Amino acid sequence: MYSEKLIRCLVICTTSLLLYAVTSFATPLKRGDAFPELGSYQLEGTLPERLQGKVLLVDFWASWCAPCRRSFAVYDALHDKYQEKGLVLIGISVDDDVDMMQTFLEKNPVSFPVLRDVGQQLVAQCSIKTMPTLFLIDQQGVVRFVHNGFGGEETKEQLIAQIEGLIE
Amino acid sequence: MTAWKRCKQLRMGPVLTLFILSGCAQVQPWERGTLSEYTMRPDRDPLYDALTEHIYFSREAASGGRGVGGGGCGCN
Numbered sequence: 001m002y003s004e005k006l007i008r009c010l011v012i013c014t015t016s017l018l019l020y021a022v023t024s025f026a027t028p029l030k031r032g033d034a035f036p037e038l039g040s041y042q043l044e045g046t047l048p049e050r051l052q053g054k055v056l057l058v059d060f061w062a063s064w065c066a067p068c069r070r071s072f073a074v075y076d077a078l079h080d081k082y083q084e085k086g087l088v089l090i091g092i093s094v095d096d097d098v099d100m101m102q103t104f105l106e107k108n109p110v111s112f113p114v115l116r117d118v119g120q121q122l123v124a125q126c127s128i129k130t131m132p133t134l135f136l137i138d139q140q141g142v143v144r145f146v147h148n149g150f151g152g153e154e155t156k157e158q159l160i161a162q163i164e165g166l167i168e
Numbered sequence: 169m170t171a172w173k174r175c176k177q178l179r180m181g182p183v184l185t186l187f188i189l190s191g192c193a194q195v196q197p198w199e200r201g202t203l204s205e206y207t208m209r210p211d212r213d214p215l216y217d218a219l220t221e222h223i224y225f226s227r228e229a230a231s232g233g234r235g236v237g238g239g240g241c242g243c244n
Contacts, residue, residue, distance in 0.1 A: 012181030064204040094198040123198045131197050 028127040031146060035137045038090070041122040044098070045115035048088055055082075055166045056137040057089040057159075060123055063104035064095075065131040071150040072108045075134075078159060079112040085167050090115065094123045094131075134159075138166055 029035070035058065038047055059075060061068035072091075079089040091114040095101040101116055117123050126135070129148055136145040136159070145162050147155055195203065202208070211217055224230075 008178070008181075012178065012185075015182075060198070062198065062201060064201045096201060100201075120198055124196070128197055131200070133197075 028129055029125075029135065029143055029146070031143055033143050035135060035141055035143050036122060036125050038122070041125075042118045043092070043115040043122065044118050045113065047115065048090065048113055051088060052141075053139050054086050054088045055139060055163065056135075056141075057087065057163075058135045058137065059089065059091045059132055060094060060117075060126070060128055060134075061091055061132045062094050063097075063100040067150040068132045069104075069108055070152065071132055071134075071155075072110055074150075074152075074156050074159075076110040076112065078156070078163065079110070082163055082167065083112075087163060087167065089113075092117050092122065094120055136162055136166070 035056070038051070038058075057075070057078070059071070061071070075089060075091070079087070083089075089112040091110065091112060093101045093114060093116045095104075095116060098116060101114075105114060126133070132150055134147040134150075134155075135143050136147075138144045144166060145158075147159070206212055
């Protein structure tokens with residue numbers, strides 16, 4: 001009788017744990033998903049005009065993230081190279097502290113627009129798994145490639161090939 | 169066993185589990201700003217680390233136990 005009770009209790013506890021695990025892990029945004037509408041989130045800063053029909057690169061970064069620092073120079077170069085061809089690059093900072101973000105930008109200046117996800121709602125919606133995460137979105141607003149983390153030259157080469165494939 | 173007792177027993181499991189889980193929190197990648205601060209690093213003070221290590225391996229007589237050379241006598 002005791003073991004029957006124990007087993008029943010264990011089964012219930014395991015089921016509860018599984019339910020908790022299933023509900024607490026949101027599904028990350030992946031290839032083929034529609035990217036959320038940027039205008040419907042509380043983003044501090046100015047969104048570029050006319051995003052529709054453009055190839056979009058959205059980079060989630062933070063001032064405390066070391067690879068983000070290395071990625072900025074590469075992304076800035078890509079922005080300079082492809083903006084005339086219709087590429088729009090937007091940096092989304094997930095910093096809580098706006099001063100930290102500003103200090104980072106002073107040390108690592110970039111020419112692409114940078115906004116701050118004030119309530120961290122957009123990043124939560126995208127449910128990214130690493131910092132930084134870069135989404136390459138096509139003219140229809142569909143995520144075509146996701147770059148988790150920054151792999152230096154390898155990421156740069158992949159991005160060039162992917163951007164050129166989408167722009168042409 | 170009455171139906172009421174059985175019902176109470178069945179409820180205990182999930183209630184207890186949920187009570188325990190209420191203390192859990194999953195830190196998301198975008199929420200790790202505080203964790204990445206320099207003050208959160210366990211090896212931020214080399215002098216303190218060296219002292220702690222010396223006390224540890226002297227007490228345990230386990231010199232070399234963390235991958236450095238030594239005979240395990242704890243005498244250095």
